[in-house]
Amino acid sequence: MKPAAIDYARPKDLAEACAMLNEAGDAAMMVAGGQSLVPMMSLRLTAFETLLDVSRLEALKRTEDEGSHVFLGAATTHAMIEDGKVPDPSQGLMSRVASKIAYRAVRNMGTIGGSVALADPAADWPCGLIALEAEVILAGPDGERALPADGFFLGPYETAREPNEIIVGFRIPKLPPAARWGTFKVARKSGAFSDSLAIAVLPGDGSARVALTGTTAHAGLLVRASEALPSGNVAALREAARADIAELDPDADAYRVRCHLATVTRAAAEALS
Known part of the structure; x- marks a missing residue:
């Protein structure tokens, strides 16, 4: 099968993406890596009017060592975590989790933010982020807010993210060397x-x-x-x-x-x- 006809938009920055999402609400869907969404679109298991391509937003690619925490942008791919190309707060745990996700071709494109946003009950990252006491950072029309990963997932494919919010990234406490x-x-x-x-x-x-x-x-x-x-x-x-x-x-x-x-x-x- 082929996806149904949709409009396509590529916002130039996070502010424009938030504005587009606020205007469209449930009629829009975001895509970054597309490793879950595109097959669902092809099978017509999901329907929406506008596809918002956030894959090139620099705000979602930011990774930073913040001292006691590490911030990983939502557009960080599984492969980047697996290969140690981003700061690791977990003493190797996140690399192990990433390495067990699907296949290398999927890990090269799929993102940690996309996995969390979809909230598939069998996905790996929600479990990993809960175990690491991570926070989910969301941006919306009223600015940013942080929610603990434990409690962010409400049910199959259901999270505490509001329809007009974007997952910007994750703030993860560093495990000590003896962990x-x-x-x-x-x-x-x-x-x-x-x-x-x-x-x-x-x-x-x-x-x-x-x-x-x-x-x-x-x-x-x-x-x-x-x-x-x-x-x-x-x-x-x-x-x-x-x-x-x-x-x-x-x-x-x-x-x-x-x-x-x-x-x-x-x-x-x-x-x-």
Whole structure:
């Protein structure tokens, strides 16, 4: 199939993009890498009147080491993160996550901002950003605002972004050198979206964060598992994770529960090793 007829616009800067989006609202859709949107357009799974091409906006390409945090622009590609071409606040975790996304051709074009904006329940970056306590930076007609990644994802393909806002980038706290992390992903085949993806982070201050996504409605923080992880008690961690999964994925069948428990356990084991 071919996409339906649409208007195409390429704003020259962020201010013009915000103005166009504010005027068009839900009738417009933004594209940067297009690795998810273009196939959806071709299959006519999504419909809108105007395509706003934000791929060349310098404001979305900015990357900066801000001392205690790193700012990554929304147009940063998966490959740039994988290859270490941007500052890394995560002691290598983000590079690992990026390397497991789809295929290299997709990673060369796909962007972290596009992944978060689409909010596919099985996408990798929402889980990673939640585990890293990142903030999502949005620009709109009233200026910029920051929202925590944990809580930004509301449901399948649904976020807290307003229709007239653009994701500018992400502010990510730096993990200390002593921090440890682990991640494990289950997918039907190499390059496919995950059935389950768990990421565990131990910053080294006695706290922990365990995030999960896959067949859940959206990525989320496993609060009980996060509290149990620093003890190193695997049995307690699994029981805590089971309770978290029942809340995050209440319709999960036995296979999905086992799958989630396996990824959480494997991610935690790597973080604790």
